[in-house]
Amino acid sequence: MSDLPLLIETEALVSALDQPDLLIVDTSSRDNYLRHHIPGAVHIAPSELQRGEKPAVGKIPREADLQALFSRIGLRPEHHVVAYDDEGGGWAGRLIWTLDAIGHHNYSYLNGGLHAWLAGGHPTENGEHDVPSSDISIHIDSTPIAEIEGFINLLGNSQLAIWDARSAEEYRGEKVLAARGGHIPGAVNLDWLALMDKDNDFRLKDLGELEAKLQSLGITRDRTVITHCQTHHRSGLSYLLMKILGYPHIKAYDGSWGEWGNRDDTPINTGDAP
Secondary structure, three states, rough: OOOOOOOEEEHHHHHHHHOOOEEEEEEOHHHHHHHHHHOOOOOOOHHHHOOOOOOOOOOOOOOHHHHHHHHHHOOOOOOEEEOOOOOOOOHHHHHHHHHHHOOOOOOEOOHHHHHHHHHOOOOOOOOOOOOOOOOOOOOOOOOOOOOOHHHHHOOOOOOOEEEOOHHHHHHHHHOOOOOOOOOOOOEEEOOOHHHHHHOOOOOOOOOHHHHHHHOOOOOOOOOOOEEEEEEEOOOOHHHHHHHOOOOOOOEEEEOOHHHOOOOOOHHHHOOOOO
């Protein structure tokens, strides 16, 4: 299965459906999963990918919870995971980040997810799809995880770039979803919605154009890039895009604005300027 690309199109997945080491994981809403999913896909509810404890509800779940989750879906070391969702890549990207955090690096993202699959007229199943559980052992690798204590003192360092994937209104501090509104000093804003093409079944926009946009914002391959949103859901897509583009040094701040904006000791800027 190692020959599957990180960004896989629907036609290529159709051809690979009978591969024995393929594990397709649907992170759509439960209603959408039960109504129609890719044949053989198992379901992970989006809420299962987050710890759910306020104020930083987006923190990665504890090892024991991840162990139960990935055992339930039957994940084994030899599996090549294909992740998809029903919203353009946020939850699928969050899953791929989680796989990185548990050291499972064999995966692909289905470009456009459920929207593209249905638009292509490909086969679907409905209802539950149960699989035998596995006895996989889970250990969290902190490499792809940005902790506030690890980078708050590096703000302004030329080797660090911070990508805020929230809306412009949240970034400027006009829409406040925490005790305080605004953005991390030095962070640049590119809304996750700007990465997907809703007129092309929610596939990613042209990769060359997206990379050029990132370059123009200073999000370059030579820097360590930390991405975040409010709960590290929307920034699942920004993390995923950088993986697809081959950025070598990327992390996601899973505490995100739920943590930063609810502390009283964190510096905050407002307005358009980083």
